[in-house]
Amino acid sequence: MNLEPTYLRYIYDGLINGSIHPENAAELPDGLIGMYEEAFDERTSVIERQKLLRRFAIWALLKKEVSAAFVAEVLGETEDDIQEFISTYSAWFNSPESGKYQLYHERLKVYLLQKLSENNLNELLSILLKRLITREQTKELKIYSNEWRGFHSLLYGDMKVGLKFLNKNLNKQHENWWEITVDLFFTILGIGNNRKISQDDFNFFTRIKSRSYCTSAAKIILKNFEYISWDDFKVDSSSETRFHYVLAEMMNKRFEKFTADFACKVILDETHYLSYTMAYAWKYHCWTNDNILYPEIIEEIKKKGSPYLRILLRQIDGGRRMLNQSPIFKTMDYEADC
DSSP, rough: OOOOOHHHHHHHHHHHHTOTTTGGGGGSSSSHHHHHHHOOOOOOHHHHHHHHOOOOOOHHHHHEEEEEEHHHHHHOOOOHHHHHHHHHHHGEEEETTTTTTSSSOOHHHHHHHHOOHHHHHHHHHHOOOOOOSSSOOOOHHHHHHHHHHHHHHHTOHHHHHHHHHHHHHHHHHHHEEEEEEEEHHIIIIIIITOOEEEEHHHHHHHHHHHGGGHHHHHHHHHHTTTSOGGGGOOOTTTTHHHHHHHHHHHHHHHHSSSSHHHHHHHOOOOTTTHHHHHHHHHHHHHHHHOOOOOOHHHHHHHOOOOHHHHHHHHHHHHHHHHOOOOOOOOOOHHHHHO
């Protein structure tokens, strides 16, 4: 049985300070969600619960560890109050750097964001952005603004401002900016469309963030964000389906920017995460353009392609014939393949 470190930490602290008794199993929260829900006990007043959620939610939105003074400045509260809040919920925080804090677990961030309505989320983003663009900033706030203001502008839905800022300040962006754009993609699809993030969404989100070659995918999506027809996606479609659909659409429009070697390598290596998506996009590119892009791929597939890729060539050829374009196969190719 695998137990979350956050949960174990909570139980350990409870046993040490006496709030949990080893002989009373009923005192144990039911896993992570049970532990989180205890903080928002209905016996607490609505005003206190809202204040608590507001404080936690800011940390869920922030992309790096920050000081208590930083959050106090954003929320318009005193540093002492925020420091007391951190002390009360110390099991929920990590401190990678002295005096700076971040939420301990990614699932905690997801849980907190799910508790926010779209209006609450936009309100908090608006408050944060106002502090990030003000001229009177502490050093910490200025550094954070240079690194993450573009991200938060896009998340808020201000595409023009966000993209303009990014293009102007690319050299100041956080080194993991492109990877974290995938985070933005899921936040907008999961929460912006008034959907809760399902466990499947969360698992895919976690998996894709760990793959280094999704960096290029994130760049493609971000640079074309305002041109993507988000309304085309059905509410019940999975995150993975939507991600690959958008990626294939963007690849199809910009195939000329990929080198032939790169495209050939990815398409032929069916273990590569982007192989199917790129092959799918290449097929449609071959249908919609008179000239075949990367003709060397066709020869490589003929020599050593899998049955799937050989069928892909048949689909390309059939589509081109239906559209009265020059075919990629001769009759002898079909005979040799049968």
